[in-house]
Amino acid sequence: MKPVARIRSVFPAVSVRALAVALVSLHLALPAAAASLDDLLNAAKLGDSAEVAQLVARGMDPNSTDQSGNTLLILAAREDQPAVVAELVKQRGIRLDARNAAGDSALMLASLRGHAGVVDQLLKAGAAFDHEGWNPLLYAAFEGRAAIAGLLLDKGANPNALAPNRSTPLMFAARNGHDEVVARLLKAGASLDLANDQKETAESWAVKYRNTDIAGMIQAERKVRAARR
Known part of the structure; x- marks a missing residue:
């Protein structure tokens, strides 16, 4: 027996209109349940x-x-x-x-x-976007996502945010050779001298991993900041 006929056999007095409304309501309710x-x-x-x-x-x-x-x-x-x-x-x-x-x-x-x-x-x-532990800016800096680092910094993200090992976004960007991220962080005032748990700084990591252009950027920024004092 077809579904409609089965329902009509159980509720023979139900009008066709009422039956149609009931079936539509049942159909609408099915997706949430199914x-x-x-x-x-x-x-x-x-x-x-x-x-x-x-x-x-x-x-x-x-x-x-x-x-x-x-x-x-x-x-x-x-x-x-x-x-x-x-x-x-x-x-x-x-x-x-x-x-x-x-x-x-x-x-x-x-x-x-x-x-x-x-x-x-x-x-x-x-x-x-600014919280303790790993955060969006640290991830963006580590992976070299310059546009995202810019969005976060423009929003007010801390350029000196600390990862669990106390590495900063600048350290990660310097270590991994992401010069555009480094430039954005330096412009945002990132510290040049913070050291992580391994006593590494952004500059020492840049030198260690042979990212000489980035080491030069940090050294140049150091001179600029010194001249402002």
Whole structure:
């Protein structure tokens, strides 16, 4: 027996109009019940903002996480899905600064991976960028993400932020040969003389790893600052 006929056999007095309304209501209710968490997570990762919006509107949690603690926002930021990010930051109660099991936030992973557009979206939405431990600027400096370092510094990020081993963004950029990031950090007033737990400075790391141009930039900046005193 077909579904409609089965329903009519149970409720023979129900009008065709009432039956149609009931079926439409049932159809509208199904996605929220039938959709799985995997559907929602995959939609965030793959950039299906319409699917994310629909599933959230039907009752799924915009702060849902995968088994590694990645929220929808973290997944979308990590995978460079700006449309999904835009949809999620509009949601009431969205946790902009949620961390996954590794301690990374959406802004941290977008900075690490070089997704400047997503970084800009998250900053405009009010995501935290200056905090203890690993942070977005440290990640951007380590990976040489100059545009992102610029966005963060323009927003007011501390150029002397300290990693857990007390290395600064300038140290990482100098060690890894990221001269454009070094230039941005020097312009922002990054300290030239801070040393990490291994007693390394930005200049000593630049010399050690044969980034002679960067060592020269730091030495030149030292002279400029000395002349200002």
